[in-house]
Amino acid sequence: MELNRPPAVRRLSTASPVTARPPRTEAPTLVNGNGNGNGNGNGAGTVNGAGQTSSFVGARRPDRASVPTIDRMAVEQVSIAYGSKLAVKEVSLPIRQGEVLALIGPSGCGKTTLLRSLNRLTELTKTASLTGQITLDGTDITTLEPTALRRRVTMVFQQPNPFPMSVFDNVAYVLRDQAKRRPRRESLRPEVETALARAGLLDEVADNLDHPALRLSGGQQQRLCIARALAAQPEVLLLDEPCSALDPRSTAVIEDLVVKLREQVAVVIVTHNLQQAYRIADHVGFMYLGELVEYASATALFGSPRQQRTKDYVSGAFG
Amino acid sequence: MSDATIGGGVQPITPAPPSTPPRQRQSASGSSSAWRLTDRLGLAFAWFLGLLFCAITAAIVIFLVVQGIRFLRPYMLWTNPKVSYTQSGSGGFFDPMIGTFIVAAIAIGIAGPVGVGVAVWLSEYARPAGLARAVESTVEMLAGAPSVVLALFGILLFESTVFAPLSYTSGGVVFGKSFFAAGAILSLVALPYVVSSVREGLQAIPNHVREASYAVGKTKIATIRRVLLPAARPSVITGYMLGIGHVIGDTAIIVLLLGDTETFQGVGHVPILGILRGTGSTLTSYIFDNAPTGDLNQPNKAYAAALVLLLIVLGLNLIVDVFGRRSKELLWS
Numbered sequence: 002m003e004l005n006r007p008p009a010v011r012r013l014s015t016a017s018p019v020t021a022r023p024p025r026t027e028a029p030t031l032v033n034g035n036g037n038g039n040g041n042g043n044g045a046g047t048v049n050g051a052g053q054t055s056s057f058v059g060a061r062r063p064d065r066a067s068v069p070t071i072d073r074m075a076v077e078q079v080s081i082a083y084g085s086k087l088a089v090k091e092v093s094l095p096i097r098q099g100e101v102l103a104l105i106g107p108s109g110c111g112k113t114t115l116l117r118s119l120n121r122l123t124e125l126t127k128t129a130s131l132t133g134q135i136t137l138d139g140t141d142i143t144t145l146e147p148t149a150l151r152r153r154v155t156m157v158f159q160q161p162n163p164f165p166m167s168v169f170d171n172v173a174y175v176l177r178d179q180a181k182r183r184p185r186r187e188s189l190r191p192e193v194e195t196a197l198a199r200a201g202l203l204d205e206v207a208d209n210l211d212h213p214a215l216r217l218s219g220g221q222q223q224r225l226c227i228a229r230a231l232a233a234q235p236e237v238l239l240l241d242e243p244c245s246a247l248d249p250r251s252t253a254v255i256e257d258l259v260v261k262l263r264e265q266v267a268v269v270i271v272t273h274n275l276q277q278a279y280r281i282a283d284h285v286g287f288m289y290l291g292e293l294v295e296y297a298s299a300t301a302l303f304g305s306p307r308q309q310r311t312k313d314y315v316s317g318a319f320g
Numbered sequence: 321m322s323d324a325t326i327g328g329g330v331q332p333i334t335p336a337p338p339s340t341p342p343r344q345r346q347s348a349s350g351s352s353s354a355w356r357l358t359d360r361l362g363l364a365f366a367w368f369l370g371l372l373f374c375a376i377t378a379a380i381v382i383f384l385v386v387q388g389i390r391f392l393r394p395y396m397l398w399t400n401p402k403v404s405y406t407q408s409g410s411g412g413f414f415d416p417m418i419g420t421f422i423v424a425a426i427a428i429g430i431a432g433p434v435g436v437g438v439a440v441w442l443s444e445y446a447r448p449a450g451l452a453r454a455v456e457s458t459v460e461m462l463a464g465a466p467s468v469v470l471a472l473f474g475i476l477l478f479e480s481t482v483f484a485p486l487s488y489t490s491g492g493v494v495f496g497k498s499f500f501a502a503g504a505i506l507s508l509v510a511l512p513y514v515v516s517s518v519r520e521g522l523q524a525i526p527n528h529v530r531e532a533s534y535a536v537g538k539t540k541i542a543t544i545r546r547v548l549l550p551a552a553r554p555s556v557i558t559g560y561m562l563g564i565g566h567v568i569g570d571t572a573i574i575v576l577l578l579g580d581t582e583t584f585q586g587v588g589h590v591p592i593l594g595i596l597r598g599t600g601s602t603l604t605s606y607i608f609d610n611a612p613t614g615d616l617n618q619p620n621k622a623y624a625a626a627l628v629l630l631l632i633v634l635g636l637n638l639i640v641d642v643f644g645r646r647s648k649e650l651l652w653s
Binding site for chain 2: 148149151156158159164175226229230232
């Protein structure tokens with residue numbers, strides 16, 4: 002489970018003002034035995050007090066096979082500004098296939114901006130500017146066509162947003178050339194069904210692929226959005242708080258799905274929900290005021306955070 | 321007053337005996353007897369106004385329906401107007417009815433695509449900002465312009481050599497009147513309705529839906545064609561229907577630009593083109609002429625035609641209603 006710590010961490014740690022403090026080591030003793038087996042770590046609301054870690058550490062995490070990791074993207078010294086306001090400050094991170102990277106932090110800390118910069122969606126905002134470099138399989142993403150990049154790095158949003166068409170067409174839309182209508186519906190069927198199956202939705206919708214997608218339940222809609230994002234056969238899947246509009250059961254389904262998907266694609270998930278990050282992430286980046294304060298494996302970041310700000314945040318002292 | 325108010329305000333709230341089930345919630349009108357006098361007067365005034373408007377509308381509709389049913393005969397729907405001094409001899413309004421459909425088709429045929437295009441540009445591009453503002457105020461100005469003014473401009477336009485082939489010519493004289501001319505200028509009447517409806521529909525689509533399309537590598541054009549316009553389809557249809565409703569209700573442009581000849585007066589020998597280049601009338605101009613104050617003064621025919629026109633407009637409103645409701649049905653949270 003313990004994966005290699007990336008070289009970037011050291012550089013970030015020294016850049017951050019709080020880093021003079023030596024890493025703490027006593028944390029593992031604070032882990033409480035909240036292993037009630039159902040994985041619903043509702044302990045986030047209870048603040049254990051400063052200096053303690055979260056009560057959900059030690060709770061059940063979805064079963065996960067150890068998967069070989071492949072470096073997909075590298076974020077190097079990336080700063081993003083909206084006008085003169087700096088939203089992301091000199092962040093460096095690796096994004097690997099075979100693991101789920103969770104970005105956590107309070108609202109407005111730049112985690113969503115960072116996520117959107119990975120497939121250049123930030124460019125849709127006129128005032129946004131980016132310095133530093135993001136590479137995908139070694140290629141600077143600014144040298145790629147945005148449309149080509151966004152097929153390799155696809156994204157799922159906070160609100161389920163299926164297109165106002167049938168379930169089938171939602172997925173087929175991605176497979177078709179830009180504005181073309183239909184290059185043979187039947188020829189697309191296998192690919193559409195594969196994508197739906199990978200998103201764990203096929204069994205539920207197999208009989209009514211022609212039903213309007215907006216009639217599905219919220220959780221199904223969000224899995225359809227994941228299927229849509231997977232249909233492009235991406236290398237990286239970006240998830241921006243994909244469960245925040247969903248009920249707990251749908252959330253659990255999507256979390257299991259995300260853990261499974263990491264074997265085939267690199268997954269980056271932004272979440273407000275610390276328990277969720279703990280449950281599904283392999284590595285976690287904690288962002289605060291645009292800085293990447295700490296990047297570590299999920300068990301390390303939640304169990305023994307090295308930065309005081311991380312510790313305060315994951316223990317519920319602020320956020 | 322104060323005694324009554326206070327007493328009235330307090331007394332109805334008597335707690336039910338604990339053993340009996342709770343009383344049913346009183347309706348708003350039932351409980352208003354406990355209100356203050358000014359509130360009761362206000363409520364009564366609101367009721368009065370509401371009923372008054374219903375009564376006025378009902379009076380118009382009932383008057384038209386009664387008069388229409390009295391005078392409308394089936395033969396009128398397929399008989400052309402004839403010149404006669406008696407109401408029984410003056411025929412029906414087949415040509416005016418077809419005329420209404422022709423102008424509506426031409427007008428919406430122009431205003432539809434143009435309006436959707438303008439709305440898409442305003443909603444999705446709108447750069448440079450100055451031009452967007454200018455287009456916006458132009459559309460607003462069109463919506464506010466009296467149709468007579470537009471008609472005057474239309475006559476100038478279609479008398480000019482460029483557009484002369486599209487208008488009624490007789491003995492080398494260009495009259496600047498034709499179905500083309502009327503339809504083209506009527507499209508300006510319909511345009512603002514199409515633009516504002518489609519634009520509203522597009523702006524109701526949350527931004528994350530657009531981004532979802534970009535995020536799977538689609539271009540802006542593909543997103544507009546395959547996601548946004550299909551999502552806004554109910555608004556497009558609503559805009560079309562509102563536009564048509566105003567087109568078929570317009571009289572000034574028809575009288576000035578269609579020539580107001582009771583039957584079609586074609587030009588040349590090409591079958592359909594000849595009619596479109598020629599003059600004619602619509603239900604509105606037919607009613608205008610046959611009204612008790614009109615040139616022809618055949619009020620029975622006017623009432624019959626008015627009923628037909630009213631039914632067409634009510635039908636269009638029904639379509640708008642259905643699609644308006646459907647557009648609210650399927651939305652993103």
